[in-house]
Amino acid sequence: MAEMKSMFREVLPKQGQLYVEDIPTMVLCKPILLPLRFMTVPKLEKIQQTAQDTIRQQEMTEKEQQKITH
């Protein structure tokens, strides 16, 4: 055909949005990244549990010994 159709470009606004006042608004709390401890916590719990068990057993055996002697 005869001539090329010229392509036009869109026009962007030259001024953006401005603030006239500083009004307090709601903001999101910034996320706090917790350190990953999901392996160590159960382990610690187990150790504590076993320690408590052994103590209880010791107490039981002591009581029985006392009963026997009296």
Add this chain to the structure above:
Amino acid sequence: MCAVLSPQCADNLKQVARSLFLLGKHKAAIEVYNEAAKLNQKDWEICHNLGVCYIYLKQFDKAQDQLLSALHLNRHDLTYIMLGKIFLLKGDLDKAIEIYKKAVEFSPENTELLTTLGLLYLQLGIYQKAFEHLGNTLTYDPTNHKAILAAGSMMQTHGDFDVALTKYKVAACGVTESPPLWNNIAMCFFGKKKYVAAISCLKRANYLAPLEWKILYNLGLVHLTMQQYASAFHFLSAAINFQPKMGELYMLLAVALTNLEDTENAKRAYEEAVRLDKCNPLVNLNYAVLLYNQGEKRDALAQYQEMEKKVNLLKYSSSLEFDPEMMEVAQKLGAALQVGEALVWTKPVKDPKSKHQTASTSKATCFQQPLGSNQALGQAMSSAATYGKLPSGAGGTSQLTKPPSLPLEPEPTMEAQPAEASAQTREK
């Protein structure tokens, strides 16, 4: 206890009432204040505090009466401020301005009064007075954050980016974590075509206030200008979540989509933009551009004519300048569409530098009517920047639509911005 011990002492009763007030028991406080008033009729404090209690109870007329009596007894800035707030809460801007004017006469160095009055004038579009009062605030307190922000935004709108930036520097020293401040600073850089600086400032503002549509709008705009269309799309769609009725946002989204080669959705975005927007001719122009580029000349012409209607409305209602780039594209497109003698900008084409020689590229929109065409005000701003004085000149005629939200003493109450409502995402 003291009130029981010496019930005739008005001061003790006042203290009791004050404590009740601070506990939020306003009705009880009012009763005790009335008791105190019986003992001492002429105490302005009692009247004033009664007024404040009534404000909390939303009985504005009673509050008004009490505050007026307080003023008659003894004039104090605080009473004026509370009275002004009542009128603002009632929505009566003119009365509010009256009260603040009287207050400023009584106490011309009170920066809070000056700033509030300035902001009220700004809201009504009386730019000369607004700038005068804000300027006065800054002479008394050069680091006043509120005044700097307001005055700076006026200067920016007028194209005085460097002056605005120097003012913002002062403000940034005082309050560093202010999202509006960083937003405005960013748009100063944008105006000076320093896009990378603009983006850094906007990113900071966005980090501080991720739910603000204006910051997201600006991020979208700057990315579009830098031809980063995917990023622009991301920010613009976020902005639309917060501000779903703004035609301009959809227009910018459509520009992004066009350049991402999604023509179909770009058209849908433009359709929405055109449906929502009532006054910005740029929306129709850009749609016409897309349609023309797609070969749909008839639809392009229709959009072009819509644009012309809006341009005419704006030309006769206010003395605004249009973006020269917009005018240029419109003329070329008009020629291509063979609009003929109906072309809106034929006259300005022949003499493009006829009236206003200002370098500011003002954009014609409903949301932010620029002050760029007001030369007297422009001179005022420039001279105010250097000397702190103001020559008298004609006031501007356009309006800003953002209402001021003032803290109610003693506790601040925050009015929600209309933009805060979140909405469903518009699906593409």
